[in-house]
Amino acid sequence: MKPPLFDYCSAQSVQDALQKLHETPGALILAGGQSLIPAMNFRLVSPSTLIDINRIPEFRKVEVTSDGIVVGATIRHRDLELDAAVHAANPLLRLALAHVAHVPIRNRGTTVGSLCHADAAAEMPMILLLTGGSVMAQSVSGTRTIPAEEFYKFHMTTAKASDELIVSARFPALPRGAGYGFAEFARRRGDYALAAVGAIVSCDDSGIVTDARLAACGIGSKPVRLTAAENALNGRRADKAAMAEAALATADAVTAPDDTQVTQAYRRHLLAGLTRQVLAQAVSARKEAIA
């Protein structure tokens, strides 16, 4: 229950961190450490070097513009959750962040760190996918933007190369007038979700759904879009019948096998129920936005 030996380096600038990452085999980035340090305490991970990026001022920034929110690499979950401008731009973030572990963990854990850790049951990777967000990866040889749908490969596996550092993440703003919802089920408060669902529903003036976006986590090896459910809603009025049909259409999205907590059948049932909940939330949120 004590971490193995490692070299420690407190990076003073972005370039310093990238250079160190480039030249040190087996090095890992230390941001909030709320997933990395427990893994080290269990000796599941033994980095040769920890490159601490907490003293780099560029990473301690949240930028909110009319089209999105750009979150720096060391912004804590809790800072993002309490940020009024972030909430105004996209209220889904606060809704989901309230389900990420507990306040003392959110006080140190970083949102970008959680995105990179890529636990298949984690909320924020799902929100990145749901909102159509992306991450900015930087290495000594340059910078690239990776959209969420390309970033997530498998449980705890992303498209990030070992010499890349995710310097920021971008969450698009909620589309004007869109309804939104988020719901999750976990056995204990703050646990990883057995399943969680998020929704963004845009409609035209006559109430016909023009763009339904649904995503879920905890149900497979990575966060997924619920495309069959989206298709069941698009082009239709978001009434009870359409929502029920969408909820039923989620069943095939569950690929997680029976595990020590629940069966696959249980997760399918749960996912359908959560989908109905978030769609109801989204419809009432849209009505409020119009009123």
Place this chain on the structure above:
Amino acid sequence: MRHKPAIAPNIPSVSADPTVEVTMTVNGQTVTRHVSPRMLLTDFIRHELGLTGTHVGCEHGVCGACTVLIDGRAARACLTFAVQADGAELRTIESEASEDGTLSELQKAFAECHGLQCGYCTPGFIMNIRAHLESGEKLDLSDEGIRDMISGNLCRCTGYKNIVAAVRKSAQHFNRK
């Protein structure tokens, strides 16, 4: 062939790990120590400073027994390396009671509401609640709100009912009704 273990003649009492210097303020006092980068803040507080009120429960962030305040915010000392706290301001459970041993209002509320039995988890609860009371954020003092506030701290004795009462009582002293 197995040999009977023999008592070693001389085991070094100091770790052979390379060390770095850290300086931080702990309960108002500035301390400087040389520590291994892998030393957890829990071990730093307990073994380097001798402040054994911060308890070690699970060492992976689940139980909350090691919760301390780092720059005013509640955090798991077991999920923080001591080197990360270089330059920080720390508060531990030892900052609660005054010099003469008079309990803080928060501690009194726990005692009066019978919010503890064995007391192992209590320092973590107190520090977490302290952070919430001093945060300036609007507190939800319904049962549900308080249970959410303390959801990151596990108690295996009390069943939480009395802890919820203690939080509500102490919040009154902070005019946070």
